Amino acid sequence: MNKILVVDDDIDILGLVEIMLNSNHYDVKAISRWQEIDTSMHNFKPDLVLLDVSLGGADGREICKSIKAAKETENLPVILFSANPEMGKYIEECSAQSFIPKPFEIQYLLTTIKHFLN
């Protein structure tokens, strides 16, 4: 079972994504506080990270850069998502695999995740 770490400061979206991924047989860890990302990476060891860009006090793009900069996680697929479609421009800059604008289609999100896990 693939493990996915979801980070979003909006609890409702977090709950939605968690339920959705659980029912599609993924092992999900959902966190709303960006401060917990480091511990989760270490303990949970996800196969993919779904990361919100605006995280109340932190920038998802910077977090993505630091994930890609760390040796043990440099090949870990990171998918950014945001309500601001402009953020799609930055995926190359922070080496993210993909960008999904909110509001998203569940099917599209699932297909994208599946693609980067294979």
Next chain:
Amino acid sequence: MQVFTSILVLVIMFLVFIITDVKAFRQRKVDNIKSIAQVIGTNSISAIQFQDEGAAMEMLDQLHNVSPEIIEATILNSKNEVFARYSPAGAPAVEVPSSMKDSSYLFKNNHLLVTYPIVASKEVIGKIFLVVELTELQQITYNKYRLAFLLLLVAVGFTFIVANFIQRYISKRLLLLVNTMKKVNKTGDYSTPLVDEGKDEIATLINVFNRLMAQIAENVKKKDEFIGIASHELKTPLTTVKGYIEMLKTMEDQPPKKQFVESAFKNVLKLEDLVKDLLDVSRIESGQLQLEMAKFDLSQLLDETVASAQMMSMNHTIVRKDEIREQIIYGDKKRIEQVLINLLSNAVKYSPGEQEVFVNMKKNEKEVTIQIRDFGIGIPVDEHPLIFDRFYRTKASSVHISGFGLGLYICRDIIERHRGKIWIESMTKGTVFNFSLLITNYAQQVDQ
């Protein structure tokens, strides 16, 4: 136009000068000739008395040396018969015009005619008639006109050069301003101000234009920021609603999951609130927000709003510290409720974790004050003057707080429409929001 006016004034001035000058010259001439006539008259008295034509002719011949412009001189006796005539050019004799009286002068065909009586022992014994050629006067007049014309040409030329120079200087700057306006209109780039070192009205105009541009640039920036925030704030609850409804759709044959429906519903309410805030601001800006004034018990309203705010968060305890138990005021109950809900939900939102929120109502003889105190993250003092502004969201927040930054702006507008006050106090931990409303005598109600 200005050049034309200057020319006209100059022409009139020159004409006046020349005319006065010519007139003065003529007067001098007349006086001069008259005195000559007087001298001839005095000297010819004896010649007439002794009928000595030779002596008279000899004296008249002297005129050639004295005043060569006199082309004819005649001495007439008392019977108006020619006694002696002098005519060096041999011109045909000019008759004394019948209209001329004694001792008068007449200008006729470029000639000056002067008569002067010869008086001896208080008796008129004859008269002098002189004809003077006025070519000199003509020459002088002509010269003056020519000089005036030349001066006029020089003045016009000079005026034209100066005006042209000034106009060029002005036009250059005005054209620059117009071109910048056109460019701004086309590109929408309001960030580069025009540079002008003048100190005149155009400099003022450019200065005002620059300030206008800066204002527009600021507004455009605010608008762009707002669109960014609005899209984020509206799309976030929309994502949840859409997601849960999509999930419910995929399991049509099963009973709906209560949690999905609740979550979707909660986020629909969030969206509704956001849209309401936007509509309120639009009403405030267009001056359409109207208060529906009535008497109501503020204390009772506070009970209701505190109860519903308590429902929003199970982690918070809202503690009443009221100093008074009942207060009838005159105002828009729904709008005051909106203010209370806004301040209470802010207090809950900005104090994450288990915290208390204190609510206090007190009054003096003039007004009733409600204080809402939280023990949360607080607001830096330098942000205090800004928090009631439109679209202002605290920069220091480390937790995600949703909203447009319109809530306090709307609250302030509502309270100020009630002629009340709203303000913030900083505490070592958390923040206190206060608002006060007048306890009006109902006769002199707040008129909207």
